[in-house]
Amino acid sequence: MARIRLGMVGGGKDAFIGAVHRIAARLDGDFDLVAGALSSTPERARDSGAALGLDADRSYDSFEAMAEAEAARPDGIEAVSIVTPNHVHAAAAQAFLSRGIHVICDKPLTATMAQADALAQAVGSSDALFILTHNYTGYPMIRQARQMIAEGDLGPLRVVQVEYPQDWLTEAAEAAGDNKQAEWRTDPERSGLGGSIGDIGTHAHNLACFVTGQAVRMLAADLQSFVPGRRVDDNAHVMLRFAEGARGMLWCSQVAPGCENGLRLRVFGAAGGLEWAQEDPNYLWHTPFGQPKRLLTRGGAGASDAAAAVTRIPGGHPEGYLEGFATIYAGAAQAIRAAREGRRDPVLDVLPGLAEGLAGMRFIDACLRSSQADAAWVEL
Amino acid sequence: MARIRLGMVGGGKDAFIGAVHRIAARLDGDFDLVAGALSSTPERARDSGAALGLDADRSYDSFEAMAEAEAARPDGIEAVSIVTPNHVHAAAAQAFLSRGIHVICDKPLTATMAQADALAQAVGSSDALFILTHNYTGYPMIRQARQMIAEGDLGPLRVVQVEYPQDWLTEAAEAAGDNKQAEWRTDPERSGLGGSIGDIGTHAHNLACFVTGQAVRMLAADLQSFVPGRRVDDNAHVMLRFAEGARGMLWCSQVAPGCENGLRLRVFGAAGGLEWAQEDPNYLWHTPFGQPKRLLTRGGAGASDAAAAVTRIPGGHPEGYLEGFATIYAGAAQAIRAAREGRRDPVLDVLPGLAEGLAGMRFIDACLRSSQADAAWVEL
Amino acid sequence: MARIRLGMVGGGKDAFIGAVHRIAARLDGDFDLVAGALSSTPERARDSGAALGLDADRSYDSFEAMAEAEAARPDGIEAVSIVTPNHVHAAAAQAFLSRGIHVICDKPLTATMAQADALAQAVGSSDALFILTHNYTGYPMIRQARQMIAEGDLGPLRVVQVEYPQDWLTEAAEAAGDNKQAEWRTDPERSGLGGSIGDIGTHAHNLACFVTGQAVRMLAADLQSFVPGRRVDDNAHVMLRFAEGARGMLWCSQVAPGCENGLRLRVFGAAGGLEWAQEDPNYLWHTPFGQPKRLLTRGGAGASDAAAAVTRIPGGHPEGYLEGFATIYAGAAQAIRAAREGRRDPVLDVLPGLAEGLAGMRFIDACLRSSQADAAWVEL
Amino acid sequence: MARIRLGMVGGGKDAFIGAVHRIAARLDGDFDLVAGALSSTPERARDSGAALGLDADRSYDSFEAMAEAEAARPDGIEAVSIVTPNHVHAAAAQAFLSRGIHVICDKPLTATMAQADALAQAVGSSDALFILTHNYTGYPMIRQARQMIAEGDLGPLRVVQVEYPQDWLTEAAEAAGDNKQAEWRTDPERSGLGGSIGDIGTHAHNLACFVTGQAVRMLAADLQSFVPGRRVDDNAHVMLRFAEGARGMLWCSQVAPGCENGLRLRVFGAAGGLEWAQEDPNYLWHTPFGQPKRLLTRGGAGASDAAAAVTRIPGGHPEGYLEGFATIYAGAAQAIRAAREGRRDPVLDVLPGLAEGLAGMRFIDACLRSSQADAAWVEL
The missing domain is CATH 3.40.50.720 (NAD(P)-binding Rossmann-like Domain)
Incomplete structure (x- = not known):
């Protein structure tokens, strides 16, 4: 082709x-x-x-x-x-x-x-087409988590804990004069008013919504800029209320020493729980209530259709960040080829796009509004 | 003796x-x-x-x-x-x-x-004497974490993440008629107005304060009772502000399937981080900023004075919950023997007592007040 | 009583x-x-x-x-x-x-x-009565592993991998003049001709036999004394053949830096596998072939009768080395009380005693004989 | 280009x-x-x-x-x-x-x-040029392990433990009629006389030699074909003696339920140890004797030159099997481009080629010879 x-x-x-x-x-x-x-x-x-x-x-x-x-x-x-x-x-x-x-x-x-x-x-x-690279949605075990929840494996959802700590802005890297990444990401003009909340908080928010299939309706956010002189937030604590009744917490930070890229999601329903961590992405814990914990592996026994569809190599041969990212591109290619023929490819149902981008912007905006109101609840 | x-x-x-x-x-x-x-x-x-x-x-x-x-x-x-x-x-x-x-x-x-x-x-x-069995303070690696922070190993503290999820009240165990534990712990008359927040949230709060040496000054709490008919909270999301400027989050839950007794503490300062999990208590992660992560072990290389003082057996021979609990009793015995002779034993500086108990009550009370005000900030 | x-x-x-x-x-x-x-x-x-x-x-x-x-x-x-x-x-x-x-x-x-x-x-x-404190047999998840194999959960056994590395004799601690442990344990007069093989190899051998219910029939052992001047082995590589057809390997070492007390057992049969590590003893992996991996926990869902019988506290509250050791003492007490009344308590079926002690001695002896014959196969 | x-x-x-x-x-x-x-x-x-x-x-x-x-x-x-x-x-x-x-x-x-x-x-x-895709040598943390040992970080090497268990041939998949992989890999005509020893044992052998910089001089191998009717080995236990005095064990298996692709290497010297597992390849444990354990991460603090040279993305963004494999191809490309200009690129010093292939063949041959002699020591 x-x-x-x-x-x-x-x-x-x-x-x-x-x-x-x-x-x-x-x-x-x-x-x-x-x-x-x-x-x-x-x-x-x-x-x-x-x-x-x-x-x-x-x-x-x-x-x-x-x-x-x-x-x-x-x-x-x-x-x-x-x-x-x-x-x-x-x-x-x-x-x-x-x-x-x-x-x-x-x-x-x-x-x-x-x-x-x-x-x-x-x-x-x-x-x-407009595709937004919320790349973490491309991981096979994230696709599986989403499918399991959609199919009711966890029962009605109650609690969503998501976090995304990093440590690369623990010191004032933007003031060192040799770190372009740090400079633009902490510059409100170029990055937007959100710092950590925009750069990584949006990933955490997106992942929680993608996997649960639910939107955040209200949030209360306590943002901090711990590093003296920093112009945007570098740590954020957020309480979440989802549209269908689940409650949650979101923590993102760029000043948490020892954390490299610690995106981690836990979802609990009346019938079971799921846990996934981006740094070890080939694993998904499934904990049906009252039964032994199960460690599901990409490509292994227990992998679902949705995971298998975006799996390239057998279990035990770890896929990583680049493969998850590539899955977004592969989906985009599929959608573009269909578009050539005037068709809308169903892969667009799972690919992040404008709607997810707008939800992320509303999330940033709500965090900033809430934080300015001393972490009062605001609607998204 | x-x-x-x-x-x-x-x-x-x-x-x-x-x-x-x-x-x-x-x-x-x-x-x-x-x-x-x-x-x-x-x-x-x-x-x-x-x-x-x-x-x-x-x-x-x-x-x-x-x-x-x-x-x-x-x-x-x-x-x-x-x-x-x-x-x-x-x-x-x-x-x-x-x-x-x-x-x-x-x-x-x-x-x-x-x-x-x-x-x-x-x-x-x-x-x-009055000793309160906040037993998790008896774990050697918790004593070490406290010592390391007191000695400045993390620098000024910024972020404190503490959580304590369980799953034993995922269903309405108190209505089954054969579970006395569940009955009294969900009965406001016997347990107090706090459910999960009183039973395990207080442990999480106490541990965070014990290790950081800082008090929580304000909090905003979003409490839930997910199980229909339950008279007390079974899940709590709390944002924390510490007296000396650190911010934090506390999550406790008794409806998180797959979580047995998941007390876990992470503390981050300008110079490094610490992480400890109760279910694997012989380990303490120390992550000095910009250096490789270190896994400190009870009884192993890197164990501090404070840890060694309450360590019974060599590294690799795991001590557990009962030993940590026994350390509170051993401390009590030491203090009681000194009291026989009219002396105040310095072990009382580290043993939880009335002050910690009152702090815990104020924590429960503040969580309830905040929750009733839709998670507004309240002082402790 | x-x-x-x-x-x-x-x-x-x-x-x-x-x-x-x-x-x-x-x-x-x-x-x-x-x-x-x-x-x-x-x-x-x-x-x-x-x-x-x-x-x-x-x-x-x-x-x-x-x-x-x-x-x-x-x-x-x-x-x-x-x-x-x-x-x-x-x-x-x-x-x-x-x-x-x-x-x-x-x-x-x-x-x-x-x-x-x-x-x-x-x-x-x-x-x-004569009870031998092969204490690792007292861990609840080891009791469960033994029960699961006895009940056929793994099918016919094929492969047994057991290891027990430590690092405390990496240097010539026995020559330092202040380490009585190191002195007698490396002195053939007091310790026996086996060094690591006697001190910890016997534990590994015992555990493998206890859990599988099978005896080692033949072995080939390659023993080393890596530390100059050491009079006994400080590392041993052993290949095993079990009476009923399973094959295995045993590694023990006292010169493996970073290993504290790393006793670890893996057993594989035609229908599944088990894995257990002494340093995290409250967990047992069960991997039925073709199904997701299961993490069984002491006191948790999936715990067997045999584990429950020697479990003191709920899941998530870790029991450790001392509790496992105490289980041998508790069993001894039960047997002694029965003996007072002239009865033989069935707990003796699971408690190590003379037979296990003799098997251990034959194991040491066979390792030494094999090693002297350049790791030729010898019968036990 | x-x-x-x-x-x-x-x-x-x-x-x-x-x-x-x-x-x-x-x-x-x-x-x-x-x-x-x-x-x-x-x-x-x-x-x-x-x-x-x-x-x-x-x-x-x-x-x-x-x-x-x-x-x-x-x-x-x-x-x-x-x-x-x-x-x-x-x-x-x-x-x-x-x-x-x-x-x-x-x-x-x-x-x-x-x-x-x-x-x-x-x-x-x-x-x-002739390049052999011993792809596991392409992992950054394996490159780092090799460098650390070459630079003397572990001191004189003593013990090398390498294993490579899988479970995909636990049953007679080659007899099912629909598994071409299983068919040719268990067919001595197409695969060679070694089964597991040829398919994955060679990887384990290669990795041990690549990282330690030492050759295996002698081995004693106990091969099994556990699955009835299988024409090649599906499990192998091998004791190793390295040219410069280190001893080791190699285990490979295709009948170990629960093991997906469990290549794992541990090396111990007089001054420290290293541990790496293919399924979590972004981590490398370094355990200098008498100091806390260190977890080195790809792209993180403590990463060496050799690791950085083959690292594409920052720490915490996991690279996997495909990236490691691609590193062999990238090296081949570099060498081929140099060859166009008549130069020999130094990347060939680290790329596996004919010498490694011959060493692997001698390893298979030695395993078969030893096994036929009831696991007697044979020279490679």
């Missing part, structure tokens, strides 16, 4: 997430990266393009130039990955969506609610 | 915690159980006394009778363990304290704040 | 295993330690007796004196714990057995096969 | 390892798969080629045809992946090596020693 021609906005040299997107796009052989506007600095953009082997005439200085030129080529890109800082997402997405080019965009949706609204409108007026 | 003559109130046949206290009292050879009022039902009290090998004339029908008779004997008890439902603690403790008999009492302190105040007065007017 | 009057041979100040036996004897309230010959050095024996609160006239200078005097007292000891270095076991046991005093003896049985034969004769000619 | 044109022999539809090689080749963007002889059945070969998007004229019916045709094309393949059953490796490799096409070959080297010798000769007479 012919590969999908892909462009990329952002993700130049030394950017963490751009390289991840490129591997994810490549891993299952669905995409060819053929064009890029890899940096907002033209020289850096060109150098990065050359390093990646792009044809010089398809390595652009800006996403606007790229959108215009590629749309005009007969062999122009069919899809684009947007991996810039958050404040660029909306404008870049609009440029491509308006030209019928599918967009795969990193999260959170945008830096501000206003940008989110604009982006929503652009998606609404385009026939092109 | 002559053993300390011990009596017991409550803890008759089939009571869980009474048997635990007896093993704890016996384990290090410091106490001899010689008298008891083991049940509020006289026949059951006598049967239980006989089963335990008590002399018939020292197996009493009531704690009042026991206090009076034992105080009058030259070989009367020097100390008493109170292991009844919570609403009896205050009256029983008063009966012994007023006669100069040391009291070792199960937690929480009492069922109501009024009882707590009365008990506080009784302790204040007696020369006898 | 009246406690059993107990004496002790060995186990004076600073001895590790003597203190363990005393706690184990005390934990369930079955024994009173009333007499002792606590050291082969009279002054040390007396000091140790005083420290333990023994009456001065029951703190003896030698086990012979103790056996004679106690046998003559109307309130003399009914049982004795022998916790000396191995070369004393046989003579001490004979002194008590010949006087009808029950013996609880530490393992291995003796230092030499000749001593073992003499001890076997003494047991044969006495009505008194 | 232009991608390397790659062909593939074997790996048609439903073959496990062919798909793995393709992902590995794609993941880092170094190769383009442009030709294939994907099955020994011509129709299956063509169907598989079409499914993979190969040009019809480059989807060949046999490796001979492919070697000839591709060697003649100006845009012919520069390298070929051989992922057939073992008995085809030698002939296929010869066909390409003799035409100067680089070979990346799955392990074990061949099915027989005679084939191995022939292959060795072919490698010797060709300028093309």
